[in-house]
Amino acid sequence: MSKKIMIQGTMSGVGKSILTAGLCRILKENGIKAAPFKSQNMALNSYITKQGLEMGRAQVTQAEAAGIEPLVQMNPILLKPTNDTGSQVIVNGELISNMSAREYFARKKDFIPDILKAFEYLSERYEAIVIEGAGSPAEINLRENDIVNMGLAELVDSPVILAGDIDRGGVFAQLVGTVELLSENERKRVKGFIINKFRGDVTLLRSGLDFLEKKTGIPVLGVVPYMKLELPDEDSLSERFEFKGRIKDVDIAVIRLPRISNFSDFDIFENIDELSLRYVSSVDELNEPDMIILPGSKNTIEDLIWLRESGLEAMIKRFAAKGRIVFGICGGYQMLGNRISDPEGMESSVKEIRGLELLPLETVLKDSKVRRQTRGKFPELEGVLGSLSGMDFEGYEIHIGESTYPSCNVGNVYGSYVHGIFDAEGIAAAIVEAVLKKKGKAGGIHIKSEREIREDSYIKLAENLRENLDMEKIAEIMECSNY
16 A cells, blocks of 8 residues: 655645655655646636546646646546636546536535545555645635545545645744644644745744644654746746746737636746737736737636627737737637637527637637547648747647637737647747847847756655655654655
8 A cells, every 4th residue: 555645734825735745756766667647627728638637737747747647537626617616526537527516516426426535546556645635625615525625535544734825924824723623543644744836045944843743742853945846836926927038029919718727838938038928818918928828728718708808809810810910729729710609508608609800710619528639740831930840749638619620820929729838849939930030139049948947846856855854753743764
């Protein structure tokens, strides 16, 4: 039976996913075959496995940190919000239904056999499992029928480490308050605290750490400094949405759709010094970028309506008419076409809607989801990005629509269903060089592939955790002597 440890948090966004990835990498470095696990994940970003199954992006990152292939058993339940009160419910990698929050809450316990089967599958194949919780274990209204925090810890009999985010303030109240709201049996599972995202001199925390340990009887396992890592985010808490820099030689604006998905598609651009990447949600924010990207969406029709009502559609069409670059990915690609039809009401009560009419594309939404990994070469392209012609790409597709063409290009308007299409070595650099050339500026851009950039971050993350956490104590908690 695998050794196990569970990372829970005082709230969403405390860094549970990153801490889990870091522990997976440390285990790998120490010759221990480890796997991540999150029973239920609510995420804006997802991924398609080699088997054509859909799972949360965070567990893919953690599997990559562990040096293993992502498997859907690492995330048996994935919730992808389609609006403020409902989500796609994906079980074992396949969409089973769209459910309201109330309906899903009533049915949660029905999925326990799927969760336990997935966990057992991993337990039989890996020496250690690093489990990630979700949100907070102290949410009173969610405690009943919990399947992702203390409820899961009890089901698989796992010890728990509780993480708090000091960067937001109030970390001692977070940790003490969370423990106070747990039942006696749940408190016994908490074997240590991690204070995450600290900026400053850790010695100034000593009195607070001493108080925390005395108040709760639970040891502090370490204080982890704030880290800038180039790893995918998966939810709306992403700091990437808040642009605080300056406009650079190449300016790319990603339309921040209300139901944006898979925005990790654009992380590669953040590693180019000559480029500024901005997420914009209003006409006032758009200004005059060199390239506009329409990203994926969990509800293409509703986001297209928003795009129209916000005035951004008119701006994008005006932008394209000037010969500027417009690129659509997945749902954004569908929006660039002439028409989107939804005869079965998959996304909306709107049965048919006009697109931006920038590509000769017709899309019909159907009651079946395309899920596959994809690789190939760019076709012969016209326009500013003609230099991409023949370059290799790889990625994956997740969409419920079928379109006239899987990719399309007219002038300087481009579209594709492939998520991750910019990640392969040379593609992002070629785009930046093409824009610089058009502006009469020198090119010579070279950056690593997205995979190489992530690998650098895993190494940095593991080094940081080793330096700042009591790894011997964590090994003792896991009953694992190989740290």
